[in-house]
Amino acid sequence: MDPRLQQAIENDDVDELYRLIEEEGNIFDCAYEKPFANTPLHDAVDKGKTQVAMEMAILKPSFARKLNRGGQSPMHLALRKKHYHTARALMTLDPELIRVRGRGGITPLHYVAGEKGDNEDLELLAEFLCACKPSIEDLTSRCETVVHIAVKKRNLKTFKVLFGWLKRVHLTEILNWKDEDGNTALHIAVSEKQPEIIKLLIGYVKVNAKNFQDKTALDIFQKNPSGDQDLAQRLRRVGCVARLFTLNLSLSQFLSMELTIYEKLTFWFGPRDESACNIILVVAALIATATYQAVVTSPRGSWLDNSSNPLTSSSGNAVEVLHQAGDIIPNSSRPYQFTALNGTIFLASVTTIWITAIPLLPHSFMVYALMMILSVAYFATTTIELPIFDEATGHNMVIFCIDILIVVLAIPMYLYLYYNQFLCGIDATRRRIGNFLELKDRK
Known part of the structure; x- marks a missing residue:
């Protein structure tokens, strides 16, 4: 990187940045146009220099989506270094930056959901969800939703934020999405012995859904009991009711059936x-x-x-x-x-x-x-x-x-x-x- 540009970033000096652009129009030369490069924007975000970072993101929007050789975008770096002010600034410039996939398919939303869940992390998570609603559908390379990550990290507070938001926007069906092992959030909560999350999920997930090992959440619970007998009875009761009022079909079986009268009328x-x-x-x-x-x-x-x-x-x-x-x-x-x-x-x-x-x-x-x-x-x-x-x-x-x-x-x-x-x-x-x-x- 040009030492003068590096100094401008260090001082968070926007005027110096534009003076350098006037002197040398190709200050952001082709070296940064490679598929994976540590751009000046990465450097500015890594140091928490919000003003210069925003100007660069405006001048070179492609930098905001580019991954460095470590598979991280500028937004990922801002979150990793806890520069939340910079992350919020980039979010206001382009909410779709929340959906940029980095290493392992992890988006900034996934990253925040995996944090320890203090007040600042929770507030940023809520802002991300409200700023870019479709980001909730993004999956990691292991087919994990942001809900999967929160449950695996045992972040109860984070899960409650996600759960409350999903109910408010009528997207609780995402709780039934499966990861690469066929596990829903309920499967993971049962495996990790998280009764608080299990109680919240009951009524919003398919209790009889099976993972790729052909096991339901109740099967996992019985082999790995948490000691909560009331919860075990509740899982059994909900599972029995679900079997009475729903039909266990695969997607291919459903599509192979004749249309119902309701579908024909529609x-x-x-x-x-x-x-x-x-x-x-x-x-x-x-x-x-x-x-x-x-x-x-x-x-x-x-x-x-x-x-x-x-x-x-x-x-x-x-x-x-x-x-x-x-x-x-x-x-x-x-x-x-x-x-x-x-x-x-x-x-x-x-x-x-x-x-x-x-x-x-x-x-x-x-x-x-x-x-x-x-x-x-x-x-x-x-x-x-x-x-x-x-x-x-x-x-x-x-x-x-x-x-x-x-x-x-x-x-x-x-x-x-x-x-x-x-x-x-x-x-x-x-x-x-x-x-x-x-x-x-x-x-």
């Missing part, structure tokens, strides 16, 4: 164009609103006074019906014709909404709940506003309401839960399975 009715999906939902919602409003404000008008009038029932018999101001004025059998037609249109709009929402389950569960509430309200309003002359008519209205509730909530939820039984039972060596039917990545 492929038949799930629009792949998001704008078309939005238009369908808007139109269906407007029709549902209009039909509901038609029940409340009937075209037949309302009574203006309180009295009783002889009316004729559907069987031709005269019936004395009391009415109050605001009640709908009936007209022989025509109110039922109107109700039947209006109810059919309402049912069609509701059906359109739940068909469109099927591919979005379980995220669209609230849509089904709201549709159920709306159906109940529609039935209640209809029965209140519509004069009923015989018991058969009332029974028909109840059956109509039940049909709506089944269509709106029970059928799609049952089909999804049946499909999810297969999805949750897949025990694969993959990084991630996710939901095959999602229209796009929702992370």
Whole structure:
């Protein structure tokens, strides 16, 4: 390295750095363009010279991603030397630097997770996770996630930070990822006798998942007991429940199966164009609103006074019906014709909404709940506003309401839960399975 440049780095002198650039434009010469080189940025970061390091990273962005002959990027060096201020500065310049793989495939996020877990390490770990969310998916050369590393290093505090973050961003499926030996975080926690982590993981991981030695976490626990009998019973209980409600399938077995009804419905009715999906939902919602409003404000008008009038029932018999101001004025059998037609249109709009929402389950569960509430309200309003002359008519209205509730909530939820039984039972060596039917990545 040019001694003058080395001196500028030593003094953290940005003005001197630019003066050298003016004097010699090739101060960052081709010697640093080799595949593996200890660049001036490496040197500045190694010494904790943040100002000069940031200027170099701006002038030569490639330096920030380059590995030296020891397989370390400038970010790795900053962390190794505990220059956290410099590491944070580089992170703000380019959050993707958190994902640069060094020796052994270790990223800066992996490195921080493997530290002893004091307050400063934990805070930097949390900042890394929030600054670059996709970094949680990066694996080392041994297929280890950052969770694997935290558990292997017995860093309970670090694990709690990772666990809390994964729950908040709905990525707890990463806890089921396997390393090169087929071990999930639970396998490792059991092997290392870490009951605190085991208790946190139960309920979020597949207890019956097997590693490449064909052993579950319970098998490992029984051969290597921690002495906690309550924990052993809890593992057995969760394992038994999981076997009852999930199917143990390999990924190839699942893909070889015929499509479930839920998958077929999704492929038949799930629009792949998001704008078309939005238009369908808007139109269906407007029709549902209009039909509901038609029940409340009937075209037949309302009574203006309180009295009783002889009316004729559907069987031709005269019936004395009391009415109050605001009640709908009936007209022989025509109110039922109107109700039947209006109810059919309402049912069609509701059906359109739940068909469109099927591919979005379980995220669209609230849509089904709201549709159920709306159906109940529609039935209640209809029965209140519509004069009923015989018991058969009332029974028909109840059956109509039940049909709506089944269509709106029970059928799609049952089909999804049946499909999810297969999805949750897949025990694969993959990084991630996710939901095959999602229209796009929702992370």
